[in-house]
Amino acid sequence: MKKVVIAIDYNPTSEKVVRMGREIAQLMNAEICLLHVLADVRYYGMQYEPFMGYEGYAFPVDFHIQEDMIKVAEDYLAKTAKHLDNQNVSTHLAEGDTAKSIIKFSEEWNADLIVMGTHSHGTLEKLLLGTVPSGVLERTKIPVYLIPTGEK
Template sequence: MYRRILLAIDGSRSSLDALEQAVSMALATHAEVSAMFVVDDNDLLFEISPRDRPWQLADVIAYGKRVLAHAGGRLSAAGVRWSSRLVKTPGSPAKIAAAIIAEADHWSADLIVMGTHGHRGVQRIVLGSVSEHVISKTVRPVLLVRRQVGGDTR
């Protein structure tokens, strides 16, 4: 049924759970997985002062490469065919979601798998939800994976 699974991963606990779901589904259906990391600066919006930011853009890119390498290692260990892509699209959740959807369309994904953070309060009002934007704008099936135990932190 699923031959091409797009995994949107950001290194959060919920996205690592999504990685495990993608591995399971790929093994069950003999699918190929494309892991994708979108570089965004949303986390930087909540820093007290721009000069105090612990994450600069180069750091986020390096982090994304490590996340994709980890995902690739897990997929390889499971015997799943895979590829990865780091996409630089800083901006709003809608723009990040658009980048995920564009990649799914370009790659002809049969399924999008991603974690959901479950932000609440001010962060949710300001940032919105990438996963909500994806499910409302794509015509492709989406599997959302939410961390059930504890908080979802990076």
């Protein structure tokens, strides 16, 4: 195993995921790619008529929000990579569905392992919405190392 993708989000528990992912990669003398997926925020700029009494979309929107979100995410990845202080670390910013984007990039990069955290969500939320780790596990052939990050 020579390539490890570490998928991170903005949750402070990502520090634990990065630390443990780096330890695994160091044991294998593997290259690391820090991956963050930015959800498609273009829909925030859409204007909808009020519906069902909800007028949340009837406000002026800054159409540069996508660019701003990309800059924030790139800065986050760069600072996280610098924190690792390792020459075998690269970064990648993907956009779209999180689980699908993690799989797509990991396959394109020929990753040998995907490292990601599992947040503590309630049973009902998991049933209704699913989780990103379960979405990745269901669709990938690449081994996945899950790090529990919840308090429970």
